[in-house]
Amino acid sequence: MEAPLIKAWLWRLILVFLSVLLLSVVEVKSNTDIDALMTLKNAMTDPNGCMNDWDPSFVDPCTWLRITCNSDNRVVRVDVPGCGLSGQLPPGLAGLDQLQYLNLYDNKIGGMIPTVYGHGFQSLKSLDLSSNSLESIIPASLSKLPKIEFIHLEHNQLDGYIPRDLGLIPTIRVLNISYNKLCGDVPPEIARIPGADWSNNPGIGKPCQ
DSSP states (O other): OHHHHHHHHHHHHHHHHHHHHHHHHHHHHHHHHHHHHHHHHHHEEOTTOTTTTOOTTSSOGGGSTTEEEOTTSOEEEEEOOSSOOEEEOOGGGGGOTTOOEEEOOSSEEEEOOOTTHHHHOTTOOEEEOOSSEEOSOOOGGGGGOTTOOEEEOOSSOOEEOOOGGGGGOTTOOEEEOOSSEEEEOOOHHHHTSTEEEOOSOTEETSOOO
């Protein structure tokens, strides 16, 4: 009788240990997502308080407004459009390795698009940074996004050449880079994207200065 009881007790102990371990892993992942989200909040001036309830003292960011999570409590969507945000995009936001949708359109965000975004957002399907004040070049590293389908960068101040490699993304369906300050020729790889739009860039077809 003693041996079966000991065996049953050991199995219960193992199950408890595994449950605690699993909860610890989920909490660590949630904390990683919180850290990444806080880099965005801290980098922005938020005049309308759209991110006021983003509080790092809460271990579950899935309760925050404008955040959507999956069944594993990982952040898969960030929606903060039309909030008047100003500041520069933080590289640390790329720590959201399960993020699928990033919608920051219709704000006043300036500066460059961090090159690390092309390496960090390994689950990203849609990137919408349109109608902001982004400057400098479009980073070619965005071509490293393995699942990206929609890239919206229209109505910014982006300049330089259109990165040819963006047209080599196998999943890309829409690339809207209209109403910027881009220059040079349109690569044939870009022209083959079904939803490509490079209109209203006065420098297109002319050498970049």
